[in-house]
Amino acid sequence: MMRRVSAPNELPAAELAEAYARGTLSPVEAVQACLARVEACEPALNAMYRVQADDALAAARAAEARWRTGQPLSPLDGVPVTVKENIHTRGVPSPIGTQANEDAPPQAEDAPPAARLREAGCVILGKTTMPDYGMLSSGVSSLHGTTRNPWRLDRNPSGSSSGAAAAAAAGYAPLHLGTDIGGSIRLPAAHCGVFGLKPSLGRVPIYPPYIGRVVGPMTRDVGSAAMLLSVLARPDARDFMSLPYEARDYASELERFEPRGLRVGLLLEAGGGLAVRSDVRAAVQEAARALEQAGSVIEPVARWLPPEVYDGMGRFFEARLYADFSRLPPERQARVLAFIAEWCTWRASTFSGRDVMDAYHAYLAMREGTLAATARFDYVLAPVSPIVAYEAELPSPTNDPRNAFPHILFTLPFNMSEQPAASVNWTWSAEGLPIGVQAIGRRFDDAGVLGLARFLEKARPPQRPWPASFGRPTQPGA
Numbered sequence: 109m110m111r112r113v114s115a116p117n118e119l120p121a122a123e124l125a126e127a128y129a130r131g132t133l134s135p136v137e138a139v140q141a142c143l144a145r146v147e148a149c150e151p152a153l154n155a156m157y158r159v160q161a162d163d164a165l166a167a168a169r170a171a172e173a174r175w176r177t178g179q180p181l182s183p184l185d186g187v188p189v190t191v192k193e194n195i196h197t198r199g200v201p202s203p204i205g206t207q208a209n210e211d212a213p214p215q216a217e218d219a220p221p222a223a224r225l226r227e228a229g230c231v232i233l234g235k236t237t238m239p240d241y242g243m244l245s246s247g248v249s250s251l252h253g254t255t256r257n258p259w260r261l262d263r264n265p266s267g268s269s270s271g272a273a274a275a276a277a278a279g280y281a282p283l284h285l286g287t288d289i290g291g292s293i294r295l296p297a298a299h300c301g302v303f304g305l306k307p308s309l310g311r312v313p314i315y316p317p318y319i320g321r322v323v324g325p326m327t328r329d330v331g332s333a334a335m336l337l338s339v340l341a342r343p344d345a346r347d348f349m350s351l352p353y354e355a356r357d358y359a360s361e362l363e364r365f366e367p368r369g370l371r372v373g374l375l376l377e378a379g380g381g382l383a384v385r386s387d388v389r390a391a392v393q394e395a396a397r398a399l400e401q402a403g404s405v406i407e408p409v410a411r412w413l414p415p416e417v418y419d420g421m422g423r424f425f426e427a428r429l430y431a432d433f434s435r436l437p438p439e440r441q442a443r444v445l446a447f448i449a450e451w452c453t454w455r456a457s458t459f460s461g462r463d464v465m466d467a468y469h470a471y472l473a474m475r476e477g478t479l480a481a482t483a484r485f486d487y488v489l490a491p492v493s494p495i496v497a498y499e500a501e502l503p504s505p506t507n508d509p510r511n512a513f514p515h516i517l518f519t520l521p522f523n524m525s526e527q528p529a530a531s532v533n534w535t536w537s538a539e540g541l542p543i544g545v546q547a548i549g550r551r552f553d554d555a556g557v558l559g560l561a562r563f564l565e566k567a568r569p570p571q572r573p574w575p576a577s578f579g580r581p582t583q584p585g586a
Contacts, residue, residue: 116141117188118574121282121332122359125183128175135175135186139168139231142188142281146233149278152578154255155271156280157193158200159234164188167231174229184339185229189283190275193235193252194242195323196315197222205268206240207250207443208436220313220344221285221323228339233281236271239503240445242287243429243452244268245295245516248503250445256500257300258575259541263497266299268292272326273300279574283336284326287314290425291492291519293324297531298492298544302326303561305333306519308552309526312340313347319471320523328574330532330562334358337554351552358558365559368403372396373482375490378517379411380418382505384494391534391543396489398567409488412481413474418517420470421524423456427464430456451509471524478525479551487560488548491518492531496541522548528557532564536572 116124116138127133143161150156171186180186191197194204196219203209218226225232237252247255247270255270257263258277265274269286273296276284286293288306297304305324312323323340325333335358343353374396376389400406429452433441441449459467482488493515498505504512513520522529528551531544545564549557 115145115279117145117281118279119282120329121184121187121327121335124187124282128180128186135168135171135231136165138186139164139188139233142233145278146280149280149578152256152261153258153274153278154253155236155274155278156190157235157237157252157271160232164231164233171229171231181227181229182339184335187230187283188233188281189225189230189285190233190236190272190281191222191225191285192269192272192287193238194287195219195221195285197232197235200235203251204241205238205249205251206445208440210251210443219315220346221340223344224339224342230283230339236269236275236284238268238270240448241429241432242268242289242292243425243448244503245291245513246270246503247274248445248501250443254500257497258578259301260497261578262500263541264299264500264502266296266493266497269296269326273297273302273304276300276302276326276328277575282327282332285323286326287321287323288523289318289321290513290523291516293326294492294519294529294531294544294546295516297326298533299497299542301533301542301544302328303330303333303530303532305337305530305558306523306528307337307554308351308528310347310349310351311528311554312337313344313350315344315346317347317349330558330565331359331362334362334558337558356555358555361555362559362562365556365563367399367563370399370404370486371484372399372404372406373409373485373488374406375409375488375518377411378494379413380415381514381517382494384491385496387537388491388494388496388543392489392491392545395534395545395564395568398564399489402563407485409481409485412477413521417470417473417477420467421474421520422513423459423463423467424471426452426456427459427467445503447503447509451512454510474521474524478521478527482527482548486550487556490546490548492544492546493518496537496539496543518546525551527551528554530557530561532561532568533571534564534568
């Protein structure tokens with residue numbers, strides 16, 4: 109069931125493009141509506157790092173002129189978008205969420221995803237917030253402060269694409285870009301009730317590339333994300349890990365998805381971490397039943413990764429960040445969020461070369477084990493997070509830097525295996541918090557995951573109205 113929307117900032121990307129083509133709405137009007145929404149909500153949500161109103165309005169006027177002459181750069185010409193702070197955009201600093209980099213210089217050029225946006229005529233409204241180094245699935249940052257969940261201001265949007273998810277749920281724009289190396293698109297999408305796609309590694313060129321790291325769309329609907337992926341997936345030689353380019357219109361393929369005869373795995377236990385809430389489990393089971401009623405064959409997936417593999421991956425990321433942290437002078441180290449500083453030093457500061465290689469081998473074991481366990485399935489359904497949104501001021505659900513990530517065990521493996529995976533909102537908890545379902549595909553089957561997500565979007569229960577207005581937060585850490 110689709111929600112009713114009327115304001116230009118709440119229209120899906122396809123409807124905006126149709127309105128531009130008909131001349132019933134202009135890009136300038138859409139951008140003005142988005143900027144007004146940002147201004148109204150930011151005192152409460154804190155989802156934006158930079159708002160570039162003048163640049164956005166200038167880009168909207170240029171797009172308006174192109175639509176008037178029938179020469180748009182793409183179907184997304186003039187459609188507003190936000191970009192996560194760590195995705196470089198020319199002329200804007202990228203301090204990666206930490207006060208240690210508060211004096212970071214403006215970037216000299218766009219990263220590949222931002223370059224593709226400009227080539228398509230998308231209007232960049234500004235940059236969204238993220239936690240320190242992107243190493244938290246939380247909205248807490250030493251530089252940006254606390255980003256809040258639009259569904260309940262006392263709750264966390266998750267992260268690290270925290271600002272993007274909050275902005276999408278609040279209606280700042282139809283399109284948003286996030287990044288994901290362990291769940292940083294899917295977790296905030298699930299906790300904020302929006303759609304988020306982690307593409308196959310290399311599907312969207314990025315720079316610099318890294319193990320498991322991707323850029324992907326975060327939107328209120330699957331169709332808008334599919335349109336955006338068609339733009340983002342265009343080639344860029346800077347990404348030496350990118351996949352061969354496939355020129356395809358992902359949005360036009362959405363309705364081709366056919367569930368009948370598909371073999372779908374149902375993963376309900378991750379093999380460790382936080383216990384899965386009963387309402388989260390029920391949501392995934394209901395999504396599986398919808399597929400089964402449509403002709404798919406549902407089979408259980410046994411958990412396949414032992415706790416030591418997850419611990420090894422934790423060590424891998426600790427060593428990765430400690431290498432950067434240890435290069436900072438003491439005065440800059442002191443500006444890093446205390447939780448992150450302890451997390452990356454409590455054991456990584458004493459790692460030997462053997463320890464680091466053992467951690468790297470855990471990555472290889474996770475990759476091999478995940479691909480082997482899911483190979484017999486066309487798709488897998490699983491929770492995104494075992495819990496719903498937790499307290500806004502906490503850097504993690506445990507608030508323990510020595511047990512920082514017990515809630516990402518359903519998302520992390522699919523970064524390491526390079527498989528496409530998405531979060532689709534299914535329902536709400538008794539507290540009124542969103543519950544997302546994760547749809548995972550085989551490597552490179554981004555179109556299939558989008559098609560499955562579209563099926564789930566149509567099959568899910570009626571959705572609640574999007575959050576409308578917010579008072580100023582009174583909780584500490586605002």
